Amino acid sequence: MQHINYTDARANLAALMQQTNDDRAPVLITRKGAGSVVVIDAAEFESIQETLHLFKNPVNAAHIERSLEQADRAELTDYEFE
Known part of the structure; x- marks a missing residue:
């Protein structure tokens, strides 16, 4: 910094x-x-605030962590949205 x-x-x-x-x-x-x-930067600050909000809930934080771990292992699933 x-x-x-x-x-x-x-x-x-x-x-x-x-x-x-x-x-x-x-x-x-x-x-x-x-x-x-x-x-x-204001947009960067908003992004940090959003991330903090998402990780504030322990259940949501655990879900995000699992998803990131799966992505790191290339365990990805394709979805088609209509």
Whole structure:
């Protein structure tokens, strides 16, 4: 993850935002004597939120994990949707 200090982030905010959108990679903004923040692409944030929601339910999480394991073993099934 890229780190940038508050002064540089403020001076280059538009470019920092565009880079974050283009790279879909978060950027950590640090401040002297204060907490840091992370800037993240909005679509990437929504994706993370959706993933957290899906894995919040233990039954759903277990189902997803089993499905991913099956896909890793190439145990795939074709379905035709009408």
